[in-house]
Amino acid sequence: MPQYQGAIKSKLPKVGTTIFTVMSRLANEQNAINLSQGFPDFESSAELSELVNQAMKKGMNQYAPMAGLMSLREAIAQKTYNLYGANYHPETEITVTAGATQAIYTAIAAMVGEGDEVIIFTPAYDCYEPAIELNGGKAVFVQLHAPDYKVNWEQVKKLINQRTKMIIINTPHNPTGTVLKEADMLALEKLVSNTDIVLISDEVYEHIIFDGLQHQSAAKYPGLAERSFIISSFGKTFHNTGWKVGYCIAPENLMTEFRKAHQFIVFCVNHPVQHALAEYLKNEQHYLQLNNFYQQKRDLFLELIKESRFEVIPSSGTYFQLLSYKNISNQADTDFAIELTEKNKVASIPVSVFYHHKVDEKVLRFCVAKKAETLEKAAEILNNV
Ligand SMILES: Cc1ncc(COP(=O)(O)O)c(C=O)c1O
Numbered sequence: 001m002p003q004y005q006g007a008i009k010s011k012l013p014k015v016g017t018t019i020f021t022v023m024s025r026l027a028n029e030q031n032a033i034n035l036s037q038g039f040p041d042f043e044s045s046a047e048l049s050e051l052v053n054q055a056m057k058k059g060m061n062q063y064a065p066m067a068g069l070m071s072l073r074e075a076i077a078q079k080t081y082n083l084y085g086a087n088y089h090p091e092t093e094i095t096v097t098a099g100a101t102q103a104i105y106t107a108i109a110a111m112v113g114e115g116d117e118v119i120i121f122t123p124a125y126d127c128y129e130p131a132i133e134l135n136g137g138k139a140v141f142v143q144l145h146a147p148d149y150k151v152n153w154e155q156v157k158k159l160i161n162q163r164t165k166m167i168i169i170n171t172p173h174n175p176t177g178t179v180l181k182e183a184d185m186l187a188l189e190k191l192v193s194n195t196d197i198v199l200i201s202d203e204v205y206e207h208i209i210f211d212g213l214q215h216q217s218a219a220k221y222p223g224l225a226e227r228s229f230i231i232s233s234f235g236k237t238f239h240n241t242g243w244k245v246g247y248c249i250a251p252e253n254l255m256t257e258f259r260k261a262h263q264f265i266v267f268c269v270n271h272p273v274q275h276a277l278a279e280y281l282k283n284e285q286h287y288l289q290l291n292n293f294y295q296q297k298r299d300l301f302l303e304l305i306k307e308s309r310f311e312v313i314p315s316s317g318t319y320f321q322l323l324s325y326k327n328i329s330n331q332a333d334t335d336f337a338i339e340l341t342e343k344n345k346v347a348s349i350p351v352s353v354f355y356h357h358k359v360d361e362k363v364l365r366f367c368v369a370k371k372a373e374t375l376e377k378a379a380e381i382l383n384n385v
Helices: 019-029 046-057 070-084 099-111 128-134 153-159 182-192 252-265 271-280 290-304 333-344 372-383
Strands: 094-097 117-122 138-143 164-170 198-202 228-233 246-249 311-313 320-324 363-367
Touching: 019 333, 046 271, 070 094, 070 246, 070 271, 094 099, 094 252, 099 128, 099 164, 099 198, 099 228, 099 246, 099 252, 117 128, 128 138, 138 153, 153 182, 164 182, 228 252, 246 252, 290 320, 290 372, 333 363
Parallel strands: 117 138, 117 164, 164 198, 198 228
Antiparallel strands: 094 246, 228 246, 311 320, 320 363
16 A cells, blocks of 8 residues: 555654564464463353353344443442442443443543643553543653552652642552552542542452452542542453453543543444343352452462562462562563563563553563463473573
8 A cells, every 4th residue: 555645743653563462473473372461361151152142143233322231231330339339320320331441541531631640650551641642641650669569649649730630540450460458549539639630440350359358449439439430341350351341430420521432432332242241240250259260370370480480579469470580680671571482482571561661670470361271381481491
């Protein structure tokens, strides 16, 4: 195709091919075990797939309602009430989205404008910053550091000013696997009280939390809930990241603005999948057993690599495990990750890529949402590094 001859003023000049694409491509080329990108290598439930099939056969194949199927919104309202004691009205306060990514983009598009500042904690999931920039906002970074990646709320307080429009939190946290505690939520609640700051609480790993810890949803804290877009993802919960269905819950006045943007960004979301999810959510064990399921995977991986020279950075949630290689090499983490893929045949993600300032603390992220045999093969390699 002949190239476009006009001038292009990129709205995202710094964005290139992401490391996820690079590492996955490299893993394929090198025939390496791919623990880089965050998705399971096992199947989603056959029962759930059958429910999608039935919905398609029953003719649920046209546009769904703009805000989502009412039966699914009701199921989300019930789940949120049961787990966090918070009442969200399915009619006005819950919207089904094309995965969490669209929900995050939509909340930012609805709330952030030219010159607004948004505080994000790095390392951070990669979609926040470009969404802020595309909408004319400015990301303001709080750096968290290995090994505990704790938030210093006094530091956050110093960054708040008249332009601060939004703060984005993420618990359980990708890429570090850390979780916010009750004290963190209370500190944040105090910080934002008497301000106009709104929050995105990215809770896509709400059902993947270990060692008996409780997920601290923003929904549990009235001073946070009143100003939060709380976002979750069925792809993470039901092992079908490719279906791209998630949701956002927020108080009515915030949700009204969210839907104004939602209807022109996507209008509505995959109809048969929504039918199936509404049905599948009736059995709460389908999500309540997930903590155990993934804790077993994390524990297996840690047991298998316990003799290795990698140092474990504790993971309390998500399906990621960080390992430090500071006792093995002082190479840059991107170089070390590439070498590990090319030479040893295990792909991971270097944590520096999740920082705006590319902070390199010699840490790699491994995805443990894999079959036992995949984890065993990977561990055997890691033990010989
Ligand atoms: C923290 C975080 N938020 C959002 C998403 C996006 O979720 P979805 O696949 O539902 O768009 C991911 C996916 O990796 C994630 O890790």
